[in-house]
Amino acid sequence: MNDRPLNIPVILGTTRKGRMSAHAARFMAAQIARREGIVSELIDIGDIPMPIDDAGEGIKDPAFSEKMIRADALVIITPEYNHSFPGLLKHILDSCLKEYIHKAAGIVGVSAGPFGGVRAIQDFLPVIRELGLVNIFWDVNFGNVSKVFDESGKLLDEAFVSRADKFLNELVWMAKTLRYGRDNIALDS
Amino acid sequence: MAKQKSKMICPKCGEEMNHHADKLVHPVTAEDAKDVNATLGGLIEETHCCPGCGAVESRRAE
Numbered sequence: 001m002n003d004r005p006l007n008i009p010v011i012l013g014t015t016r017k018g019r020m021s022a023h024a025a026r027f028m029a030a031q032i033a034r035r036e037g038i039v040s041e042l043i044d045i046g047d048i049p050m051p052i053d054d055a056g057e058g059i060k061d062p063a064f065s066e067k068m069i070r071a072d073a074l075v076i077i078t079p080e081y082n083h084s085f086p087g088l089l090k091h092i093l094d095s096c097l098k099e100y101i102h103k104a105a106g107i108v109g110v111s112a113g114p115f116g117g118v119r120a121i122q123d124f125l126p127v128i129r130e131l132g133l134v135n136i137f138w139d140v141n142f143g144n145v146s147k148v149f150d151e152s153g154k155l156l157d158e159a160f161v162s163r164a165d166k167f168l169n170e171l172v173w174m175a176k177t178l179r180y181g182r183d184n185i186a187l188d189s
Numbered sequence: 190m191a192k193q194k195s196k197m198i199c200p201k202c203g204e205e206m207n208h209h210a211d212k213l214v215h216p217v218t219a220e221d222a223k224d225v226n227a228t229l230g231g232l233i234e235e236t237h238c239c240p241g242c243g244a245v246e247s248r249r250a251e
Contacts, residue, residue: 183238
């Protein structure tokens with residue numbers, strides 16, 4: 001098995017002004033940074049060129065594509081807007097395909113209300129599957145997010161450290177397993 | 190499974206790539222529509238990974 005460090009970027013999936021999801025994204029990135037042997041970066045979809053006069057791979061951004069190629073797993077931070085995930089998040093994710101196949105994904109839901117983005121996550125799962133990603137069965141749900149972080153982004157509920165840890169344990173296992181498969185197991189073997 | 194072609198070689202490091210996935214894709218252009226595999230109902234896009242550097246490439250199956 002090769003010794004490249006695992007690469008697990010965190011995707012902040014909203015461009016809305018005042019987004020509390022940014023606190024969740026920075027928190028998850030910090031939890032990943034505590035682990036040895038993993039490289040990560042925070043990818044803000046608001047920083048990616050996003051034409052709206054085309055869609056799918058027609059709007060592929062080379063820099064985002066390269067980041068997805070390097071990734072072994074994705075942590076996707078999604079708020080819940082009108083019971084689903086943001087359209088712009090899907091617009092960006094739809095711009096790649098081969099880059100995702102047989103890689104792990106974990107979804108972090110964020111909501112102002114109590115449910116922690118569970119409806120957005122449920123809506124998101126068929127999309128994840130069609131993109132060729134393999135979703136883990138742990139989520140992190142930041143419900144009532146204004147009570148989880150203060151305005152500066154300081155975590156107010158330490159329980160999320162343990163929850164993020166369990167989520168990342170599963171995600172790392174899946175990322176390692178899928179990388180081994182991508183590297184070593186041929187489709188017809 | 191789609192008919193096998195030659196192994197892909199990683200354009201970044203030159204290592205032989207591993208063909209680990211076939212994805213059924215639906216044609217979005219008239220050009221693609223001509224090549225649809227009627228049995229499978231679409232086109233097969235192969236995905237290959239480089240065990241050396243992690244690069245990803247894809248190609249249309251024959």
